[in-house]
Amino acid sequence: MQIRTQMTIESNRGGALVVAKGQCIRIEGTTIVDFVAFNRDNLADRLDQARSKAVNSKLFLTTGDVLVSRTDRQMFKIVHDGFPEGTHDLDKGMCSASGYQYRLKALGGKLDKQDERAVQAVPTHGCWENLIEALRPWKVAAEDIPNPFNIFMTMEVDGECGALNMTKVRPTRTAHVDLVAEMDCVVGISACPDTIVGGKAVTVTVFED
Numbered sequence: 001m002q003i004r005t006q007m008t009i010e011s012n013r014g015g016a017l018v019v020a021k022g023q024c025i026r027i028e029g030t031t032i033v034d035f036v037a038f039n040r041d042n043l044a045d046r047l048d049q050a051r052s053k054a055v056n057s058k059l060f061l062t063t064g065d066v067l068v069s070r071t072d073r074q075m076f077k078i079v080h081d082g083f084p085e086g087t088h089d090l091d092k093g094m095c096s097a098s099g100y101q102y103r104l105k106a107l108g109g110k111l112d113k114q115d116e117r118a119v120q121a122v123p124t125h126g127c128w129e130n131l132i133e134a135l136r137p138w139k140v141a142a143e144d145i146p147n148p149f150n151i152f153m154t155m156e157v158d159g160e161c162g163a164l165n166m167t168k169v170r171p172t173r174t175a176h177v178d179l180v181a182e183m184d185c186v187v188g189i190s191a192c193p194d195t196i197v198g199g200k201a202v203t204v205t206v207f208e209d
């Protein structure tokens, strides 16, 4: 294994890098990681949550499944999923400053001691802002950042009514997911503040066999 790039992304920060076709990117952590990808040669062609679900005919992707772009081209293949105790999400979008502001408004006006602590714990920004900042060198507009592949984010889906519920299920110890690039990609990664269980740093490694 030849390491090409390695970076640590602290909680509620972002990072971005190029992953060439055939290279493998390893995402290693214990809490939610928001992963987005763009075709390096045409940044308008980017990760598509809906097409990725359609091509795999499922909501939860794992080893052997692929992430596809808006033009239905394969971007990444998952070759290792070290999170058997949970699943990854392709439905929930990403957290953002405005989302956290809504939460603060919902808490406003009826604060007791516990709520005050809750308000202090609400982040000032989220994955969207982290990705905007990280992708600045590629001049990706904020509104062009696609909905992510949410690694280590286990959602409970009610098969009858379709209700989506967050869970606290995360890796019980540091786990990793390996994805092999099927085209040259620009990848953006946010170490989600994961207010459900508390965000942690994420290690990202790009390597070749």
Ligand SMILES: [Zn+2]
Residues within 6 Å of the ligand: 034, 094, 095, 096, 126, 127, 128, 191, 192, 193, 194
């Ligand atoms: Zn987030």
